[in-house]
Amino acid sequence: MYFKDIIGQEEIKKQLIKNVGSNRISHAYLFAESEGRGALGMAFAYAQFINCLDQTRLKxxxxxxxxxxKFQKIAHPDLHIFFPTATSSKEKKNISSKTYINQFREIILESHYLSLSQWYDKIGVEKKHAIINADDCNEIINKASIKPYENKFKIFIVWMVEKLYPKAAPKILKIVEEPPENTIFIFITHNPDKLPETILSRLQLIRFPPLSNLEIKNALINKYNCNEETASNISFMASGNFTEALHKYYLTQPDDIFYFFRDWLRSCYSLSTKEIFSHVEKISLLGREKQKAFLNYGLKIINECLLINYNANKPQKLFEEEADFLLKFSKFTNHKNIISVTNRFNESIIHIERNANSKIVFADLSFKLHKLLKYGSK
Ligand SMILES: [Zn+2]
Incomplete structure (x- = not known):
């Protein structure tokens, strides 16, 4: 991977290139980002740049x-990659990053703007179980103790280091404190706050800012041949997250979640008990993470309705059906009920997180929404 494959983040590229030029490569970095800002791709580009044999390389x-x-194919013997894994519910066997390395290579070569949920879908596991497990941690320790095979440096890229098996943290801390020669760790996290302070303080922290709308728009036009109007709409909706922008770009119709949400809400409003329970039944079959995603989607829709009501904004949606629904739904939200509606969604998220019975949570939410949307504030 090249630096030029990473959208924006020019300051970070400059800093990393300078580290190499002045022989001040840190032995352990922490790339901290929110989804879609390019940290994973940057780690691969940096690893390749550090080990490039062309001494005249500049940028x-x-x-x-x-x-x-070999780095271009993500198949260099001195490049070691670790990421969260889990056994799928069907098979119970010992697994580690090694088990899924081919799948990881495949998905990264497709797009390095990878989300955790895309990764879990690829290997067919539910989010809550996935960790960088004890076998991975032992492998990191073992691999770190041997000399590089071919290059000057061996590089460890650990994606989502906050998912590290907690009991292994002291071992990892030890190796970061006393790094073997010519070893570079690049840890990537979406949650630096979840890392133990003892580890955090040993790492050179680089924070990735969100991408600007213009960077996202230009990347869609130049790298994906997207037309200007669509690129502009997507960049507005993506909130600095290129993974999200790509997801929207590849949609040919609204997401399934849109239809599901719209139909459920209609059944709540019209109080069609049979339909409400049929929706509740379907929702209860989704995993907890998907149930939370559904509720968060609802919160996003409510926010968009607010913008429409108070700023007389036109709905910024890619598809006519979505814009239509937003416009209609916004008529049922107002200053009287909006806080209560938002609170009901937030409470439901908390209940789902606490493992409450999802059928009860969603049935309760459905009937409360009916009252709020139809009769206002109570
Ligand atoms: Zn090279």
Missing amino acids: DSCGRCSSCL
Whole structure:
């Protein structure tokens, strides 16, 4: 991967290139970002740049030397990659990052703007179980103790380090405190606050800011041949997250969640008990994470309705059906009920997090929404 493959983040690229030029490569970095800002791709681009054999390289790796050729395929013997995994519910066997390395390579080569949920879908596991497990931690310790095979540096990329098996943290801390020679760790996290302070303080922290709308728009036009109007709409909705922007770009119709949410809400409003329970039944079959995503989607829709009501905004949606629904729904939300509606969604999220019975949570929410949307504030 090249630096040029990463959208924006020019300051970070400059800093990393300078680290190499002045021989001040840190032995352990923490790339902290929210989804879709490019930290994972940056880690691969930096690893390739550090090990590029072309001594005249200035702003990017050469792409032709024997090291670059292997890094381009994410298959260099001195590149070690770790990420969250879990056994799917069907098979119970010992697994670790090694088990899924081919799938990880495949998905990264498709797009390095990878979300955790895309990764879990790829290997068919539910989010709550996935960790970087004890076998992975042992493997990190073992691999760190051997000499690089071919290059000057061996590089460890650990994606989502906050998912590290908690009992292994002291071992990892030890190796970060006393790093073996010519070893570079690049840890990537979406939640630096979840890392133990003892580890945090040993890492060089680099924070990735959100991408600007213009960066997202230009990347969609130049790299994906997107037309200007769509690129502009998507960049507005993506909130600095290119993973989200790509997701929207590849949609040919609204997400399934839109239809599901719209139909459920209609049944709540019209108090069609049979339909309400049929929706509640379907929701209860989803995992907890998907149930939370559904409720968060609802909160987002409510926010968008507010913008429409108070700023007389036109709905910023990619598809006519979505814009239509937003416009209609916004007529039922107002200053009297909006806080209560928002609170009901937030309470439901908390109940789901606390493992409450999801059928009861969603049935209760459905009937409360009926009252709020139809009769206002109570
Ligand atoms: Zn090279």
